[in-house]
Amino acid sequence: MTLKRYIILLLGSGLLLLVAIQWWLTYQAAEAMSLRLQTRLAEEVSSQVNDKVRQFFDVPRQVVSLNVAQVRQGVIDPRDPEALVRNFLLQLEQQPLLTFLSTGTPEGEYFAASRPPLGEDRSLRILQASIANHRVMSLYRVDERNRPGQLIDAGNDNYDARLRPWFVTAQMMGRMSWYPVYRYAINDPADDYSAMGLGMSAPLYGADDQFVGVITADVSIVQLSRWLAEVMERSGGVAFITEPDGKLLANSTPDPVYFLSRDETRRISLWESDSPLLRELGELLERQADPEQGRILHQIGNERYLVDWVSYSLRDGPTLRIVQAIPQSQFMAPMLDLLRQLLLVAAGILLLGMILITLISIWVTRPLVALSRWASRLGRGDWTYRPDIRTPVQEVSRLSQALGQMAHHMERQTQDLERLVATRTRELEQANQELSRLSRTDALTGLANRRSLDEVLAREWGRTRRFAQPLSLLMLDIDWFKAYNDQHGHPAGDHCMQVLADVLRQHTQRATDLAARYGGEEFAVVCSGLDHARALGLAEEIRGMLEQRALPHESSPLGVITVSIGVATLNMGDTRSPGQLIEAADLALYRAKASGRNRVVSVENTHVAH
Numbered sequence: 001m002t003l004k005r006y007i008i009l010l011l012g013s014g015l016l017l018l019v020a021i022q023w024w025l026t027y028q029a030a031e032a033m034s035l036r037l038q039t040r041l042a043e044e045v046s047s048q049v050n051d052k053v054r055q056f057f058d059v060p061r062q063v064v065s066l067n068v069a070q071v072r073q074g075v076i077d078p079r080d081p082e083a084l085v086r087n088f089l090l091q092l093e094q095q096p097l098l099t100f101l102s103t104g105t106p107e108g109e110y111f112a113a114s115r116p117p118l119g120e121d122r123s124l125r126i127l128q129a130s131i132a133n134h135r136v137m138s139l140y141r142v143d144e145r146n147r148p149g150q151l152i153d154a155g156n157d158n159y160d161a162r163l164r165p166w167f168v169t170a171q172m173m174g175r176m177s178w179y180p181v182y183r184y185a186i187n188d189p190a191d192d193y194s195a196m197g198l199g200m201s202a203p204l205y206g207a208d209d210q211f212v213g214v215i216t217a218d219v220s221i222v223q224l225s226r227w228l229a230e231v232m233e234r235s236g237g238v239a240f241i242t243e244p245d246g247k248l249l250a251n252s253t254p255d256p257v258y259f260l261s262r263d264e265t266r267r268i269s270l271w272e273s274d275s276p277l278l279r280e281l282g283e284l285l286e287r288q289a290d291p292e293q294g295r296i297l298h299q300i301g302n303e304r305y306l307v308d309w310v311s312y313s314l315r316d317g318p319t320l321r322i323v324q325a326i327p328q329s330q331f332m333a334p335m336l337d338l339l340r341q342l343l344l345v346a347a348g349i350l351l352l353g354m355i356l357i358t359l360i361s362i363w364v365t366r367p368l369v370a371l372s373r374w375a376s377r378l379g380r381g382d383w384t385y386r387p388d389i390r391t392p393v394q395e396v397s398r399l400s401q402a403l404g405q406m407a408h409h410m411e412r413q414t415q416d417l418e419r420l421v422a423t424r425t426r427e428l429e430q431a432n433q434e435l436s437r438l439s440r441t442d443a444l445t446g447l448a449n450r451r452s453l454d455e456v457l458a459r460e461w462g463r464t465r466r467f468a469q470p471l472s473l474l475m476l477d478i479d480w481f482k483a484y485n486d487q488h489g490h491p492a493g494d495h496c497m498q499v500l501a502d503v504l505r506q507h508t509q510r511a512t513d514l515a516a517r518y519g520g521e522e523f524a525v526v527c528s529g530l531d532h533a534r535a536l537g538l539a540e541e542i543r544g545m546l547e548q549r550a551l552p553h554e555s556s557p558l559g560v561i562t563v564s565i566g567v568a569t570l571n572m573g574d575t576r577s578p579g580q581l582i583e584a585a586d587l588a589l590y591r592a593k594a595s596g597r598n599r600v601v602s603v604e605n606t607h608v609a610h
């Protein structure tokens, strides 16, 4: 793999890893933050709900306490229903959560001021069922003087307050206490009272400690549900309140908490709710070890909820459980949006990073690639290549300079080496030539040696046969040479041979002639292209010349050094070999010796001359 790819791969992977780690950390932080936000909101909502519930259920207590005290002090008197109701109306105006403020007399009469819990028209009403009116429950609008105005409805004959749950409870307990949730028994054509109420009632005693009736302050649980829905709308979650037996008291969802018809009123338990979410939460709460208070994260369907519950005991009444469940998606959604944006930014950074890395890799590797190309050309011996490598990177620049210097040195050294090799080769060639010459030369006489003679004879033999020319061979031997040596000494004998060699050199000037020392004091002359007669002539000239030199030789009959010569010639068509030619010349020499020496003899045609 190329360096460029390595850089891109390594830096790219590193960048990818960094971006991935960064994104993962951000995701973790976002998730933790969303959980914190969710928890904080849950706490806030929980405290709001708790405050509101406390406030809600405090209303009947405060109002009943106040009225009990007022009756006790004679400020109001249930025996003056008109004044009592006007007082009730004032209190209702002050307290918007209040649905009913009523009193029941020991005779079972009923006088109340009310705000209808349902419907558009929430103006105050007066209700009364008096003996004078035959205990008919009558519902009036309130006129401008806070008296019964327009009669809305009259029904529910023979109404007896003493039978109502609030009256019964107050009498039974003998003190202010909560009564169970009950259905309003108002015949209202607009159905604005088709709801359930919950409140406190207390027996009333006048200043003389005489029982004068029962007072009740009532809140409608519809209001509570409505208010829970308002609070939870913001969080996207649900909240509900149950009684200890699991019956729903209030619910932020539109699912009903009770079933009402004209004949039947049925409370709905949490696990009977139409809402699967509420049912699931009911089961979850059932499983909890601490039903009083707790908070857990719980998966319901595709959603993760933070479920928070707390118990709230009504003083002198039941313990209520306030539950809320807030979905995590509510908080995760903006976080996920943020993360998506972060992902886009990360992708952008990654892209830019990769472009930058690619540019850096090109910038870093370009001079290195040039250097590598240069080095491989140097490796092939191309010294002339000098690329222009410019880089601000010091190391690469130094490497380039070093490579340049190295190339320069190597070029010089190679040239020196080549020169040296050429010189040495020349010297070697000369030495070889000299060696070759020496290997073919006789050291004493400077003539060709026997080896050279054999080669030349073989070559000339071939040539003369190809060109149909004659080839003559002269064999020479110094006469009485042993005696000469014995008499004059060996150095003188050597000198004698050198003189003969000199004579032979003078008579073998043609390029095709060769004079050689054949061995000992014996010599030979190869004459290519020389016929027999001319060979004989040449032999005679040589013999005569040596004689003329007149080297004194006392043991010779002539008193000087002489030579005997045998001549043999190969003519056209002669099939004898070079060896046979030598034998023939040798034979002629033998005969020259035998016939008296200092003469030239031929075997073909015995010719003697001296």
Ligand SMILES: Nc1nc2c(ncn2[C@@H]2O[C@H](COP(=O)(O)OP(=O)(O)OP(=O)(O)O)[C@@H](O)[C@H]2O)c(=O)[nH]1
Pocket: 477, 478, 479, 480, 481, 482, 483, 485, 489, 490, 491, 492, 493, 494, 497, 519, 520, 521, 593, 597
């Ligand atoms: N000085 C000297 N003498 C040599 C050399 N080579 C051979 N001789 C001598 O040459 C002589 C040859 O003698 P022989 O072959 O017996 O014959 P010769 O005395 O020449 O008599 P003929 O050839 O019959 O006339 C010997 O005494 C050798 O020692 C040499 O290189 N230098």
